[in-house]
Amino acid sequence: MNLIVKLLFLALSLTPAMTLLTWDGGVAWPLFGGITLLFDLNPVSGFFLLLLALGAPLVALPMLRLRSARVLDETRDEPATYALYALLLLGMQLLLLSGDFIGFFVGWEIMTWSSYLLLLRSPRTNLEGAQSYILFNLASAFLLLGGILVYYSLTGEFTIRAVAGLDTLQTLSLVTLFGLAFLIKVGTLPLHLWVPRSYDQAPDVFSAFLSALMSKMGIYALILLLTLFPEGLAGLFGQFLKGPAAGYVLAWIGVITSIVATFKAISQEDMKRLLAYSSIAQVGYIVTAIGVGSSLAIGGALFHSLVHTLVKLLLFIAIAGIVLQTGHRRFIDLGQLIGRMPISFFGVLIGIIGLAGMPPLPGFASKYLIYVSLLEAHWLLLLAAMILSSTAAFVYCYKLIYGPFLGHANSPEARVATEAPWQYLVPQIVLMGLLVALGIFPGWAIEILIDPVLTALGMTPIGAPAWGQLATAYGGYDGVVLMSVFATVFVLVTAIFFLLRGRMRQAGSPYDLSYAGEVPTAETPLHYGAGMGRELRRIPLVGWILNHSTQGFYAGLVRQIQAAAGLLSGLYSGNPQTWILLAVLIFAATLTLQSVTGA
């Protein structure tokens, strides 16, 4: 019985892949009053559906084992979790396939509430986390609905297609409503409050889904927004340097988001929170690229979406495996897992190389495209800022590999942990393979995956001379050569390491008296990475950023609303005399008012 449910669940998680492969022809579903939901697959939605098709089964597999055998929790209603996950996938497919705004909204909302209910399944979710998740997402949804209604009142239909002949005010109101809605969803500053909370508190594996796939729906929506206006963002306020002026603002929002989130990530003590802030930062790059809006930039944005999806799936699943096996989430409670969880170690290693955007993995290719597009637009200040944040990201990437895997095990659980179960390892291996393959063949990704989307958006495709090559007008590289060089170096270094290992161990024994002073034993709590990032607070601007958050603002807003509610609830007294008195008073007052004004 249990096995059948699990198999059924895995089969359901393959539905996005099935949809992608077997879709033929559109489907229409009449709702009422002339509203018809249209569903069809186009290259843009196909690209994002591909991400979903890749990610959904990879997340579903570890979901089969959410709890380790070590934790003797009572059996939770897993079938409910599976059903909600299936609903979530359904909602996302509706969203991606729909050719009209109502279907889009329906998918958007199903996604929102089913993911919220999944979030509640985690015992770590607190009231603030859950409320901020659902309220921010519903605010986004209602802004979207507002935008849809404005769109409807202007065009008289709900179909998603380019609109022409709007004046600036109308365009601006549409762009503002839609843009705010989508920026909340992707979690740019200052609308990101819900992101770290929910990624942190969600069930560990589900965080991978939230970060890797659901944030991409916001990206999809932003790209869709570009298609609404024939001239793109440039139609709004004209050009700035060589890019659209309206996009310049968006690009700065993206870059500021990524800088602030990167510094926040560095100062985190908790692995999942660090990854959450890193997600915000990465999505910030994508937003920047969308702001540039050129063919290279959109190509870069798409490529980076793909890479970020793979990387974040890999990292979150690997971290979930560590949390499952040790029960710890903070860096200072972990350490020395490299020997005990070697596959997870390689997972995280490949993941951070991709995350940092270093060659030879495809994170470099996608970031390179975005840099080049910024160069092309002559937005050099933005380029500098982005490189700053991208470089600072190395620090948290280092923390991510160092904290759990190297150094000294700091908790009894970390000392006895074993490798994560196979449900966690299979997705990691698949993802590592995909990342390496994309690193070797960046041109393939460009030509097969990204160029059709660019063509569909009416942009010039980037093109690639060969599958192994990434080429732009500003230079490129050959993935095969690069990967071979790196692989050779890696093999050489590893070989030398193992050759010299015996001698190194001799030299580096922690019990060597030549260290002098106290000798830390295996039981001494000790973590070389403890407090890393604390020193950042002493840097003038960065310190200011780290010490401030939007939390106070939103908490104040909630307090104000509560206070107003309290004031109003005073009206609802329990005394019938008051009720009657009020009714009569209003009657008398209105009558007097009328006789005075002489109606």
Add this chain to the structure above:
Amino acid sequence: MTLHFTPVWFIAVPLLLAFLSPLWVRLRLLMPILLGAHVALFALALSWIPTVRVAPLLETIVIAPPLGIHLHLDAVSLLLVALFNLAGALVASFIWLSNRESHPFNAAQDRLFDSAQDRLRGRPAFILILLLIAGSSGMVLTGDLFNLYVFLEIAGVSAYALTALRRDKSALEAGLKYLIIGSVAAIFFLFAIVLLYLQTGQLNMAALARDFAGIPAPMQALIGLLMLIGLGIKAELFPFNFWVPDIYRGSDPEITALFSGVLVKAFLFVLFHLVFLLLADPTVARTWLMALGATTMLVAEAVALRQQDLRRMLAYSSLGQVGLITLALGFASEATTAGALFHMVNHTLIKLLLFLLTALMLRRFLSVRLANLQGLGRAMPLAAGLFVLGALAVLGLPPLSGFASKLWILKGFAEARVFWPIALILLAALLEAGYYFRWIKVFYAPEPPVTAGQPEGDWAYAPLLLIAGLLILLGVAPFLLEDWFVQAAKALLGRGAILESVLGVQP
């Protein structure tokens, strides 16, 4: 021989049954009959849809001119009558099914009536529900003001009695308060009727509609104000709805479901029916009614944020929805009216679901305060799931029916390019999400639940599952009822058609 069906059946059958049933001895047969009456009338209403599409049915029983019973059955009143009977059937069947401890056909129930807790399950409750539905149907069907007043009192008196059915302190207090405020409302309304009669010498609504323009303007305003306050109290509009939370909190949740689902809808209909009939140009009152609706909605949603008792929270949420319906009806365009009627149906279904769930929770946990319902999702997984469904529907999230009706209303506003109600409705929905999701979070809290009462039998869930099924069906395929709602909206707004059909019949 064919039976002659007339609209009078919707009133006569339940009234007759209600007055006869105290004489009935065999309780075992009586309950199914009382319950069956709602179902039969609901089926009858459905079977009349094609007839009413062609022309409204009129029925006049002359007692002594000018007094008579004049009934007017058109698409909108048929819609509401069907809805009321459905609601009556659902609530009565819920009470009946949760009555039996193990199996619904177990007859050993008489001993249950001894305790005050279970008085609800006795004969009086069913009879009073029947009377309430009869009164509400009468209010919707009647074509003259005098009978409107009579039915208003029938519905009102049965409502007061239903509130005080439990006979403990809080229920009696609520019943008494309800009686006081209800009578005050009735007096206001009666004054308006008297003034109208003095001015025109008419009580027939269509005739009044014809002659209303001839009344001097200050008198028109006075009558309008009296009516607005009288019906505003009953229909729970903002400055007159302070009584609602107390009454809803005091009476049994099963009964509250009927108040929120049936009574309010009947009064809202009466209010707007009169507005659209009497005023040749309903846009005169548009701003006022819309402002009233918007204030009701926002104030109620804001106050609901702080409620700690589930019944009070649902009461405020109900007020919020009434405000939304008022806002949409007040705009008086065809799309918003159709959407508002759809929303009325949805809101009735949703609030029945939520209040009946509250009844189940109350029996299991003996309290429905926020702090006591921690971890309810583990003790009553189905109830928690249905609550989530109801909450999603009331918030207007797809794919549930609340979404379709809200979208219809919003689309109506967008077509007319009036954007402030859209903004307010969406804001109110966000506030509403703020408290509904707080309750949902508490239901799924990881703490173990503290249950004290008895678990309900599974049969009690049958009507709830039916409602849930309807909510999903209407959300996915709202086109099933689309035509009916459009017809109903036309009938409600079609002043000319009513005048023509009624005055053509009259001598």
